[in-house]
Amino acid sequence: MGPFERRGTRPASAKEEAGLSSNTTTTTLPPDDISHRLWRLARDALRLLVMLATTFLGLLAITFFIGRVVPIDPVLAIVGERATQEQYEAARHALGLDRPLIVQFLIYVKDAATGNFGTSLLTAKPVLDDIGRVFPATLELATIATVLGVLLGVPAGVIAATRPGTLVDQIIRIVGLMGYSMPVFWLGLMGLLIFYGELGWVGGPGRLDTFQEMMFESEVPRHTGMILIDSALAGAWDIFRNALSHIVLPAGVLAYYSMAYISRMTRSFMMNELSQEYVTTARVKGLPEWRVVWVHALGNTLVPLVTVIALSYANLLEGSVLTETVFAWPGLGLYITNALMSADMAAVMGGTIIVGAAFILLNMASDILYRLIDPRARAAA
Amino acid sequence: MSRFLRSPLGRLSAWLTAPDPTSRLQARLGQAWLTWLRFSRNPLAMLGLGIILALVLMALFAPLLAPHDPLEQDLAQRLLPPFSPGHWLGTDEFGRDILSRIIHGARITLTIVALVAVTAPVFGLLIGTVSGYFGGWVDTVLMRLTDIFLAFPRLILALALVAALGPGIENAILAIALTAWPPYARVARAETLTVRSADYIAAIRLAGASHGRIILGHVTPMCLPSVIIRVTLDMAGVILTAAGLGFLGLGAQPPLPEWGLMISSGRKFLFDQWWVATMPGLAIFIVSLGFNLLGDGLRDVLDPRSASR
Numbered sequence: 001m002g003p004f005e006r007r008g009t010r011p012a013s014a015k016e017e018a019g020l021s022s023n024t025t026t027t028t029l030p031p032d033d034i035s036h037r038l039w040r041l042a043r044d045a046l047r048l049l050v051m052l053a054t055t056f057l058g059l060l061a062i063t064f065f066i067g068r069v070v071p072i073d074p075v076l077a078i079v080g081e082r083a084t085q086e087q088y089e090a091a092r093h094a095l096g097l098d099r100p101l102i103v104q105f106l107i108y109v110k111d112a113a114t115g116n117f118g119t120s121l122l123t124a125k126p127v128l129d130d131i132g133r134v135f136p137a138t139l140e141l142a143t144i145a146t147v148l149g150v151l152l153g154v155p156a157g158v159i160a161a162t163r164p165g166t167l168v169d170q171i172i173r174i175v176g177l178m179g180y181s182m183p184v185f186w187l188g189l190m191g192l193l194i195f196y197g198e199l200g201w202v203g204g205p206g207r208l209d210t211f212q213e214m215m216f217e218s219e220v221p222r223h224t225g226m227i228l229i230d231s232a233l234a235g236a237w238d239i240f241r242n243a244l245s246h247i248v249l250p251a252g253v254l255a256y257y258s259m260a261y262i263s264r265m266t267r268s269f270m271m272n273e274l275s276q277e278y279v280t281t282a283r284v285k286g287l288p289e290w291r292v293v294w295v296h297a298l299g300n301t302l303v304p305l306v307t308v309i310a311l312s313y314a315n316l317l318e319g320s321v322l323t324e325t326v327f328a329w330p331g332l333g334l335y336i337t338n339a340l341m342s343a344d345m346a347a348v349m350g351g352t353i354i355v356g357a358a359f360i361l362l363n364m365a366s367d368i369l370y371r372l373i374d375p376r377a378r379a380a381a
Numbered sequence: 382m383s384r385f386l387r388s389p390l391g392r393l394s395a396w397l398t399a400p401d402p403t404s405r406l407q408a409r410l411g412q413a414w415l416t417w418l419r420f421s422r423n424p425l426a427m428l429g430l431g432i433i434l435a436l437v438l439m440a441l442f443a444p445l446l447a448p449h450d451p452l453e454q455d456l457a458q459r460l461l462p463p464f465s466p467g468h469w470l471g472t473d474e475f476g477r478d479i480l481s482r483i484i485h486g487a488r489i490t491l492t493i494v495a496l497v498a499v500t501a502p503v504f505g506l507l508i509g510t511v512s513g514y515f516g517g518w519v520d521t522v523l524m525r526l527t528d529i530f531l532a533f534p535r536l537i538l539a540l541a542l543v544a545a546l547g548p549g550i551e552n553a554i555l556a557i558a559l560t561a562w563p564p565y566a567r568v569a570r571a572e573t574l575t576v577r578s579a580d581y582i583a584a585i586r587l588a589g590a591s592h593g594r595i596i597l598g599h600v601t602p603m604c605l606p607s608v609i610i611r612v613t614l615d616m617a618g619v620i621l622t623a624a625g626l627g628f629l630g631l632g633a634q635p636p637l638p639e640w641g642l643m644i645s646s647g648r649k650f651l652f653d654q655w656w657v658a659t660m661p662g663l664a665i666f667i668v669s670l671g672f673n674l675l676g677d678g679l680r681d682v683l684d685p686r687s688a689s690r
Binding site for chain 2: 059177192317321341
């Protein structure tokens, strides 16, 4: 959303949400019949697999199509301007570009399925290896940002929902709207200017200072590729502290967006729950108000909240493109932008497919979690 | 008070709020007037409207408002701080007046917003209404397509498209429009499903109207309020995406005064000449805040489902 796009993150109406599931047919079966339940489970799993497969195919079709419309002739890029007609044809054949388009697409799908995204022009390494190397940095950033966003956003949303229309509610709403309206790269630059340049409270761009970076490279064994975890495992607390001072700002910037979204959604879920009759019942039977709000009502919003948190996590993976550029954070986002700058299409497309796939999987995971937690969703499916 | 009622304005107001409108026009204008009254009670929404109107005026009268030529370089005056004589917001690394560049940049921003706002929703509406109206395999295929586009992170897809088509403002607009339509298709389909089996549609069909006529003339208007709200809320996102593409050097190209591009060039002087990157960012922030406030206000007024909130 926004700074990074918020597709589907601000449902304009409840109907739109309903539209999501309205094409699944409703069948009612006797719930106690084991074979029926098994059959239904298998059917659901199959439907999920088919959906997953078609979505992935669609993803590949789009990137394949984008790859075809590139005005650069890939053959010419390899053989050079002065190649003879025979050399050109030979290279064309070697690349498989003389085959019918559909065959080319099938080869493309097969390559992608086996993790072969070609070789990066920039690093001269297979794209998948490159991505494996840079992905932990992005994961580390997005995870910390999501945790911060949840820790701030959920309480803010609950507090706003219990005091609708008050000053507190307005402030939380406006702080959230500001998050929706600020360019993420600009907020990052302002953060660097104030907290790094002026106040010196945090580390600058990059994941570590140069000296710590050398120490990390030479002394700390890699387990996860996430510096905070690896250095903690090795007991290298100097490096850990340094890494923490570097990640605070980019993670804080991303967390702001995640908080804006989560608090807004939490507020609307909580408003809905607080108007239910069980809340009145709980109050009537004399439960303390904090218990009614934070245990009974919030407990019932957990299901949609899980979906929202998964969506915001997926959005952060995307938002990292701009944030990583600003903070010189060597993750997937920076990798894609650098590849873009040097017209390294294999790397761009590989990165796009990986982010797209992560996006799809996160969406699916939240969908499955939703069904697992909420018996109503299971019954409706 | 009685003098007001006899004045032309008072009579207009009475005519608009008459409980027994005598013509269809009067009824429609009366409804619009009541909607406006409700909308204008929301100060934040009015603030948003004000910001957008200011943006439009700024874009229209840019050459008159801007104190300097946005492209004129004056190296003797480079990197002047804000509040310098003649340069309220300072100058950039080529001595160009930042205020003038922001004012002219409003034209670029507004062009992008307008082009996306007239293309993506129309395409989305078409897909969504056709999908919802016909149902069956048409619905399945179109919605699957929509889902695939929705599954793509929007900025990344725009990036990949621009990388393929080549950087430039036209391609950036095309990429944003191509990634922006799926939510509108969803909204339009949901609305279509609710009116598809309504009696009035059956009546028109019995009268012999063609599918095209029913969809364009009788289904689409019912989807418009939801889509308009969605468009307004999305415009902030469009501005931010366009600025992001500009920042990465994939959108508008130098020396165009596009706000994202201006931030990107100011980045080099961030710690010494903070204003070069800060000012255009503030402009982006204010304008997208305006669209968000306006969208929220519109939703409260036009969408009966959120009226209770």
